[in-house]
Amino acid sequence: MVLPRAARTQRRTRIQEEKEELILEAALDVFATHGFRGSTIDQIADVAGMSKPNLLYYFRTKEAMHRALIDRVLDSWLDPLREFDAEGNPVSEIRSYIRRKLEMARDFPRESRLFANEILQGAPHIEDELKGPLKTLVDEKAEVIRAWAKAGKIAKCDPYHLIFAIWSTTQHYADFDVQVRGVLGEGRSGEGRFEDAARFLEQLFVTGLSADGSAS
Amino acid sequence: MVLPRAARTQRRTRIQEEKEELILEAALDVFATHGFRGSTIDQIADVAGMSKPNLLYYFRTKEAMHRALIDRVLDSWLDPLREFDAEGNPVSEIRSYIRRKLEMARDFPRESRLFANEILQGAPHIEDELKGPLKTLVDEKAEVIRAWAKAGKIAKCDPYHLIFAIWSTTQHYADFDVQVRGVLGEGRSGEGRFEDAARFLEQLFVTGLSADGSAS
DNA sequence: GTAATGTTTTACCAACCGGTCAAATTATCA
DNA sequence: TGATAATTTGACCGGTTGGTAAAACATTAC
Known part of the structure; x- marks a missing residue:
């Protein structure tokens, strides 16, 4: 079935872990240099080395990516x-x-x-x-x-x-x-x-x- | 004739002075809160209370507006x-x-x-x-x-x-x-x-x- | 192996973006 | 006043943007 990632309950596959990591890393690059509005999904996908729809499979919106990033970073900050x-x-x-x-x-x-x-x-x-x-x-x-x-x-x-x-x-x-x-x-x-x-x-x-x- | 503003030699009309002032004021608002890439001409035009083409009559590109703003502000800064x-x-x-x-x-x-x-x-x-x-x-x-x-x-x-x-x-x-x-x-x-x-x-x-x- | 699930891609869309154009409107000045 | 130049507008354009749909492909569980 095509269960977009957001609907996951608790179990995450190995690929999910890896790809989400990869995406957030790329997103950090892009958001950090252009701000939220100045960043584009295509750009992030490009840096992450994956297609845009593929990226959107893991994070359904640009905001979701940004939020995940903020959440992860704020604590350690x-x-x-x-x-x-x-x-x-x-x-x-x-x-x-x-x-x-x-x-x-x-x-x-x-x-x-x-x-x-x-x-x-x-x-x-x-x-x-x-x-x-x-x-x-x-x-x-x-x-x-x-x-x-x-x-x-x-x-x-x-x-x-x-x-x-x-x-x-x-x-x-x-x-x-x-x-x-x-x-x-x-x-x-x-x-x-x-x-x-x-x-x-x-x-x-x-x-x-x-x-x-x-x-x- | 339709001489877009950039082609002005030295003389500027009263309206030009006023409108350019108005535009830069609006542009400052927008650029300051969203950065260059995150800002849109429509947004600036909206804040300035004029139509986009009208705004582009005074500054031919978004970059030109940004530059004019930087030049004006850097010195006093x-x-x-x-x-x-x-x-x-x-x-x-x-x-x-x-x-x-x-x-x-x-x-x-x-x-x-x-x-x-x-x-x-x-x-x-x-x-x-x-x-x-x-x-x-x-x-x-x-x-x-x-x-x-x-x-x-x-x-x-x-x-x-x-x-x-x-x-x-x-x-x-x-x-x-x-x-x-x-x-x-x-x-x-x-x-x-x-x-x-x-x-x-x-x-x-x-x-x-x-x-x-x-x-x- | 095969069925179910998870992942990736291709093609696409509507809205938005920066910018142009020509026509319409308004100000200036002789 | 009328001619001329300055200003404003609406319609439009090609490219980009965030996001979707569906099918192709891969992986895992049995």
């Missing part, structure tokens, strides 16, 4: 923040959070751009996740930071804006890679660039948040 | 960096650069998103500008910062990454506005949010770059 440990040493926690985020920007730039595109364009497909799970997690970690500041372990500062600053500075190296490369020139090549960035950001945040800092 | 003054007081120069960038993110979010979309998608239309005028300007200002650091007026740090950090943290409030609002909730509304951000960022960068900071 938030891992670094989850690891943020209330019991650890504040400075080294922040330092290693920065480093982990920077490593993700280096190793998973497509994932970063996927979200960047989505949010830039108004987050039409992930608004719920933003206001739900993401907000909850951030609220929780912000509370940890606030407690650290209150205890005088780091400078008093708005924890939310601290988190935004870490997000933006690190993801910048994935999302705006072309610009970074354009400005730096081809001199500072791949690996060195990330080391420079890491050194700078750690200095900025560690010094910037040293306990003697003032401001509300 | 770099103004804050140009104002960066080598003779001024380092700390207050950096502080006011941050504030100006933040004001631009607040007052011209569409312009910010226009560039963000463009760069995120590989900067296919502005690569030359990145490697040309932008790089030149950044190189120049980086040299100023390097001199300040060498003179011990601010901490030693990589000036390029400092500039990237200021760009990313400030533009974040325009480009990722949905996320910021989603995470903060509707509590901290518009004006207050930017004040909080400004306070945090000034603290971060001023403290983070205080002359006693170490690291290469």
